[in-house]
Every structure is written in structure tokens, then in C-alpha cells.
Amino acid sequence: MAYSVKSKKSGKAYFLHSKDVELKGGRKQRIFYFAGTAAKNALNDLPAGYEVMENKRTGLPMLRKKKK
Numbered sequence: 001m002a003y004s005v006k007s008k009k010s011g012k013a014y015f016l017h018s019k020d021v022e023l024k025g026g027r028k029q030r031i032f033y034f035a036g037t038a039a040k041n042a043l044n045d046l047p048a049g050y051e052v053m054e055n056k057r058t059g060l061p062m063l064r065k066k067k068k
Helices: none
Strands: 004-006 013-022 028-035 050-054 061-065
Touching: 028 061
Parallel strands: none
Antiparallel strands: 004 013, 013 028, 050 061
16 A cells, blocks of 8 residues: 555645656755655655654645654
């Protein structure tokens, strides 16, 4: 089952996904994003060291590194 978060503002469910991208300099990086539907690259768990926060203005979920 894909990891999901329910928006407090809109009540809509968002599913966590990850994707490996190549940046302009050739460096590869993994990005995390939320989408309204679960696709094949959806994650089952939250990545270690990250937490979910909600944008107060838009109500969209975002990942951020946990504060120490």
C-alpha cells in the first residue's frame, strides 16, 4: 500500500512517489513528490530522516528533513 497523507485544508489524499533524475551537471539525484493518485513509483514508507509538512497557503504536502 502506498504511503499517503490527507490534506488538512482540502481533505484530499496525496501519495508519496520518488524518481531518480539527472541534473544539468550530470549529477544524479533522487527526488520525492506527492501526487493525487498512486502510480508504479509510489513508496510504501516515508524515507528515513524525513517528515511531512503541509504548506499553510496551498494545503499541499511536502517532505523536509527532520530537524535535529
